Amino acid sequence: MADFSLDSSFIPALHKPSALLPIAKHRESLLYVVETFPVTIVIGQTGSGKTTQLPQYLDSAGWCADGKIIAVTQPRRVAATTVAVRVAEELGCEIGKEVGYSIRFEDLTSSSTRIKFMTDGLLIREALVDPLLTRYSVIMVDEAHERSISTDILLGLLKKIRRKRPELRIIISSATLQAEQYLQFFTEGEDSSQSKENDSLANDICTIVSIEGRTFPVDVLYLEKPAEDYVEKAIETVFDIHSQEGEGDILVFLTGREEIDNAVQAVSERAIDLNSRLGRLQPLPLYAGLSTEQQMYVFDQLPDGTRKVVFSTNIAEASVTIPGIVYVIDTGFVKLRAYDPRTGIESLTATPVSQASASQRAGRAGRTKPGKCFRLYTEDDYQSLPKANVPEIQRSNLAPVILQLKALGIDNIVRFDFLTSPPAELVAKALELLYSLGALDEYAKLTRPLGSRMAELAVEPMMAKTLLSAESFGCLSEILTIAAMTSLGGSVWFHHEGERKRMESSRRKFAVEEGDHLTLLNVYQAFVTKGKKEAKFCHDHNLNYKSLSRAVSIRAQLKRYLERFGITVDESLASREQGADNNKKTEQIRRCLTAGFFAHAARMQPDGTFRNVEGGTILHAHPSSLMFNRKADWVIFHEVMEAGEKKMIRDITKIEKDWLLEYGAEFYTVSKKG
DNA sequence: GCTCTTGAT
Numbered sequence: 001m002a003d004f005s006l007d008s009s010f011i012p013a014l015h016k017p018s019a020l021l022p023i024a025k026h027r028e029s030l031l032y033v034v035e036t037f038p039v040t041i042v043i044g045q046t047g048s049g050k051t052t053q054l055p056q057y058l059d060s061a062g063w064c065a066d067g068k069i070i071a072v073t074q075p076r077r078v079a080a081t082t083v084a085v086r087v088a089e090e091l092g093c094e095i096g097k098e099v100g101y102s103i104r105f106e107d108l109t110s111s112s113t114r115i116k117f118m119t120d121g122l123l124i125r126e127a128l129v130d131p132l133l134t135r136y137s138v139i140m141v142d143e144a145h146e147r148s149i150s151t152d153i154l155l156g157l158l159k160k161i162r163r164k165r166p167e168l169r170i171i172i173s174s175a176t177l178q179a180e181q182y183l184q185f186f187t188e189g190e191d192s193s194q195s196k197e198n199d200s201l202a203n204d205i206c207t208i209v210s211i212e213g214r215t216f217p218v219d220v221l222y223l224e225k226p227a228e229d230y231v232e233k234a235i236e237t238v239f240d241i242h243s244q245e246g247e248g249d250i251l252v253f254l255t256g257r258e259e260i261d262n263a264v265q266a267v268s269e270r271a272i273d274l275n276s277r278l279g280r281l282q283p284l285p286l287y288a289g290l291s292t293e294q295q296m297y298v299f300d301q302l303p304d305g306t307r308k309v310v311f312s313t314n315i316a317e318a319s320v321t322i323p324g325i326v327y328v329i330d331t332g333f334v335k336l337r338a339y340d341p342r343t344g345i346e347s348l349t350a351t352p353v354s355q356a357s358a359s360q361r362a363g364r365a366g367r368t369k370p371g372k373c374f375r376l377y378t379e380d381d382y383q384s385l386p387k388a389n390v391p392e393i394q395r396s397n398l399a400p401v402i403l404q405l406k407a408l409g410i411d412n413i414v415r416f417d418f419l420t421s422p423p424a425e426l427v428a429k430a431l432e433l434l435y436s437l438g439a440l441d442e443y444a445k446l447t448r449p450l451g452s453r454m455a456e457l458a459v460e461p462m463m464a465k466t467l468l469s470a471e472s473f474g475c476l477s478e479i480l481t482i483a484a485m486t487s488l489g490g491s492v493w494f495h496h497e498g499e500r501k502r503m504e505s506s507r508r509k510f511a512v513e514e515g516d517h518l519t520l521l522n523v524y525q526a527f528v529t530k531g532k533k534e535a536k537f538c539h540d541h542n543l544n545y546k547s548l549s550r551a552v553s554i555r556a557q558l559k560r561y562l563e564r565f566g567i568t569v570d571e572s573l574a575s576r577e578q579g580a581d582n583n584k585k586t587e588q589i590r591r592c593l594t595a596g597f598f599a600h601a602a603r604m605q606p607d608g609t610f611r612n613v614e615g616g617t618i619l620h621a622h623p624s625s626l627m628f629n630r631k632a633d634w635v636i637f638h639e640v641m642e643a644g645e646k647k648m649i650r651d652i653t654k655i656e657k658d659w660l661l662e663y664g665a666e667f668y669t670v671s672k673k674g
Numbered sequence: 675g676c677t678c679t680t681g682a683t
Contacts, residue, residue: 076681104683121682150682256679288680313679335679348679392681404683458683490678500676557683608675623676643678650677 021049045213068137248326286312347642407455466596484555485520515653598664622650
């Protein structure tokens with residue numbers, strides 16, 4: 001194959017000699033600062049080179065002597081891998097040798113690794129084995145301003161570790177807004193042994209360094225008066241830009257799939273009437289629910305004279321970078337997850353963005369040349385927006401986090417040094433659930449072996465309990481599969497536009513009367529046996545190949561954990577059983593699920609809706625569930641989420657009422673008191 | 675009756 005092309009004969013922009021990056025001239029001062037201060041906060045805009053260059057500077061300055069490692073954490077897997085590959089190239093080494101990465105299911109490091117990129121969640125798990133993270137001389141936490149739960153927890157742990165390891169160097173990279181907050185976090189409580197007016201000691205711990213970025217200016221424009229319908233206004237603005245502004249692609253931020261699909265359709269319909277002098281408009285959708293190949297379209301180079309318009313969720317705000325965007329339209333909304341500790345119900349609602357998000361969105365217009373950002377709200381509206389989003393830790397179900405903290409030896413959750421403390425109700429609710437599952441005892445101490453094992457398994461507490469009960473119900477192999485399948489979060493089925501009927505009938509072929517969990521089990525077993533784990537099988541049956549392959553990895557990993565606990569998994573039982581044996585097995589699986597999910601129980605009413613156990617909450621079966629159009633009595637479900645006015649439950653299985661008392665007696669007696 | 679913002683172990 002001829003390998004000559006324009007692409008390969010030029011050096012891509014990413015691989016500019018690193019001496020040209022803005023960070024290069026700060027090299028000496030950065031090294032001095034890291035040498036002098038245990039904690040360094042680096043404020044660096046996109047394109048400053050902090051993530052790729054700083055670890056190399058540290059390495060050459062000797063921070064990897066004695067076999068110590070420089071760790072750089074990222075909130076996302078792709079970031080960890082792509083940055084690692086790039087740094088390896090710059091250093092001219094093979095990935096996995098001096099420079100490596102480690103993410104779930106993929107560890108490309110070796111004994112010679114000196115710079116290691118990884119997800120922050122994985123580093124937290126390493127602390128379970130090595131509480132002081134002694135392998136690392138420097139830990140750099142990148143993208144800390146995103147305030148994900150794992151980043152927040154990691155920062156709390158690092159503050160604690162630092163007191164016992166004064167030689168450890170911590171680097172936090174953050175956007176401007178929060179820098180002071182990190183400084184305060186790492187200095188407060190550190191000078192208690194000294195006199196209080198002595199500020200200089202605090203200043204010895206932590207310092208802030210700013211590095212200029214390499215982006216182009218973006219003009220920000222506001223509406224004079226608020227828009228009535230932001231989707232319609234966004235579409236009109238697309239056509240205004242197309243007829244009045246120069247070349248360049250457009251990125252529009254909307255809140256979800258429905259809005260995006262509608263907008264894409266509206267633009268293609270109205271584009272037919274365009275004056276031919278203007279050139280074509282090509283609208284494209286972008287959201288996480290699309291398959292990988294559909295997502296790739298946004299990177300396609302379009303013919304000259306065609307303008308690309310990408311309608312996206314906030315996936316384009318930080319996770320996906322589309323080259324060539326010159327115009328951004330920001331509708332000012334994002335869907336955010338929230339959790340109500342009183343009902344245990346998560347909700348998903350469109351919320352105004354924060355100023356930080358708005359500026360991140362605007363920045364997407366200035367990556368290749370000067371750009372413009374059209375904010376579909378007034379400047380006054382902007383001023384009244386919150387500075388930053390509410391951190392995830394303040395609006396999530398904390399049961400998994402608290403279980404993990406307990407396993408790390410942090411008994412007193414309330415006294416843990418959180419960057420931002422979670423509300424007391426969230427903590428109380430999580431403790432209550434963990435107690436009812438048997439993970440914590442009456443003194444809120446982690447139980448052994450149950451609680452510590454639950455913490456080690458990479459699934460949420462209710463499923464972890466189910467897994468660890470499965471051996472006694474004689475259905476371990478099946479529950480392993482169900483745990484892997486439910487952790488995919490509903491991405492098992494897949495359909496192209498207009499193929500919904502086809503998908504429904506595919507789904508019916510795998511349906512099992514008792515409910516969604518057994519149906520998922522059926523799908524998995526068909527995929528690995530008849531389907532030979534091949535993409536074609538998925539394609540033929542409207543299944544998501546990427547998800548099912550992931551389920552295979554997750555299942556294997558969970559199985560390894562169980563074997564490490566000394567629990568043997570007998571796979572011979574997993575083969576299809578017939579007749580009475582099969583019914584008995586099915587009942588054991590349903591009982592076992594109840595042992596973990598008793599807190600998620602409901603009863604179907606004559607009208608087909610569900611009520612929770614207390615009776616006060618109306619729940620609807622999610623349209624993806626078998627129970628959406630079938631009869632049932634008592635059921636347990638994996639998840640409940642409020643979207644719009646409806647509270648919907650998904651992954652539903654029929655159970656017997658008596659089982660709830662048999663396996664969840666504690667929970668229901670406690671609930672009655674409250 | 676008709677569907678999920680985004681990440682992660």
